[in-house]
Amino acid sequence: MCFLRLGYCVSSTVYLLYYQSNSQSLKLSHGFTTMNVSRSGYRVFCANSTSACTELAKSITERLGVELGKSVVFQEADAETRVDVRESVRGQDIFIIQTIPRDVNTAIMELLVMAYALKTSCAKNIIGVIPYFPYSKQCKMRKRGSIVCKLLASMLAKAGLTHIITMDLHQKEIQGFFNFPVDNLRASPFLLQYIQEEIPDYRNAIIVAKSPSAAKRAQSYAERLRLGLAVIHGEANHSESDMADGRQSPPLSRTTPGHTGLELPLMMAKEKPPITVVGDVGGRIAIIIDDIIDDVEDFVAAAEILKERGAYKIYIMATHGLLSAEAPRLIEESQIDEVVVTNTVPHEVQKLQCPKIKTVDVSMILAEAIRRIHNGESMAYLFRNITVDD
Numbered sequence: 001m002c003f004l005r006l007g008y009c010v011s012s013t014v015y016l017l018y019y020q021s022n023s024q025s026l027k028l029s030h031g032f033t034t035m036n037v038s039r040s041g042y043r044v045f046c047a048n049s050t051s052a053c054t055e056l057a058k059s060i061t062e063r064l065g066v067e068l069g070k071s072v073v074f075q076e077a078d079a080e081t082r083v084d085v086r087e088s089v090r091g092q093d094i095f096i097i098q099t100i101p102r103d104v105n106t107a108i109m110e111l112l113v114m115a116y117a118l119k120t121s122c123a124k125n126i127i128g129v130i131p132y133f134p135y136s137k138q139c140k141m142r143k144r145g146s147i148v149c150k151l152l153a154s155m156l157a158k159a160g161l162t163h164i165i166t167m168d169l170h171q172k173e174i175q176g177f178f179n180f181p182v183d184n185l186r187a188s189p190f191l192l193q194y195i196q197e198e199i200p201d202y203r204n205a206i207i208v209a210k211s212p213s214a215a216k217r218a219q220s221y222a223e224r225l226r227l228g229l230a231v232i233h234g235e236a237n238h239s240e241s242d243m244a245d246g247r248q249s250p251p252l253s254r255t256t257p258g259h260t261g262l263e264l265p266l267m268m269a270k271e272k273p274p275i276t277v278v279g280d281v282g283g284r285i286a287i288i289i290d291d292i293i294d295d296v297e298d299f300v301a302a303a304e305i306l307k308e309r310g311a312y313k314i315y316i317m318a319t320h321g322l323l324s325a326e327a328p329r330l331i332e333e334s335q336i337d338e339v340v341v342t343n344t345v346p347h348e349v350q351k352l353q354c355p356k357i358k359t360v361d362v363s364m365i366l367a368e369a370i371r372r373i374h375n376g377e378s379m380a381y382l383f384r385n386i387t388v389d390d
Helices: 001-020 049-064 104-121 150-160 172-179 188-200 212-225 297-308 328-331 348-353 363-373
Strands: 025-027 035-037 042-046 071-075 081-085 091-095 125-128 163-167 182-185 206-207 228-233 276-278 285-293 313-321 338-342 357-358
Touching: 025 363, 042 049, 042 071, 042 328, 042 363, 049 091, 049 363, 071 104, 081 104, 091 104, 091 313, 091 363, 104 125, 104 285, 150 172, 150 297, 163 363, 172 182, 182 363, 188 212, 188 228, 188 313, 188 338, 188 357, 212 285, 228 297, 297 313, 328 348, 348 357
Parallel strands: 042 091, 091 125, 125 163, 163 182, 206 228, 206 285, 285 313, 313 338, 338 357
Antiparallel strands: 025 035, 071 081, 228 276
């Protein structure tokens, strides 16, 4: 009889725990109360306090229907970065949204410190939402330089990140630098939609590659819009000076007995060819496609040559609008009619300086990626009809 009563008590307690675990707070008998259990199971934090990052984070959280996580990120008097996470993250999926303002190194430290703070607070998974991945242009060896992008990937893994969501990496091969999953989303659907809806008479347009290296991306846009393709050749091939790095060093005059200095075939130095346009742009709207627009001198020169060849409107479409240095002024004074970029990088100040700069919001796809990753759903839906060249 005692065993029956004991079994009834145990089963009743288990049922009580199961029933009450579905509520927000788990309350036990005899006056004991446990901490609140989150229904969502994930949190979204903002890794810096700039208005652009906060605005993007709020737009994402509004689409997800969750509140932005409580944290404070600030610089102390000695310029050290300090992060204060002000709520429990134990056992949850944490998404850190980090945009990269002009002070890129501070932004990286904010991301590293916040990721490490969440790791030591026992977060289950830490996913970095980094729309523009910094140092992505330094992903190849240049003379005696280094592949800084690989270094940053190692630092992020060491800090505690377990996954990254980014957009339009400068080179697709950058994903191989990481030892955890990387979802490289594409902005092309949003830019294509802008072309179709905001550019009058876009059927009379021609897609232009600023250089032969950008031809694949431009070709993908041209095929989707059923438009022609033109390629500018000559202005992007900057010859490198090899005179000061030791490559011209002659063999030693005193050689080891039995060995003579090697006489390697002499390569001809690269010479910048004259600018040419492959394709007819006369009487057409020229749409230049690229992934990053930073130093705009090449774009300004391309716009001038396109105008000379008969194009009557010049548009530039790019995912990441870094727009450094004097870019807004140069765009405003150039033959370029409009520059369209996404909000992966903050550029509010540049827009105030140059009304030609327009912004396309990509928070929708970032929010959907967060939701799918947390729920363990397939990401294939976000890559419908997307090719490697996009």
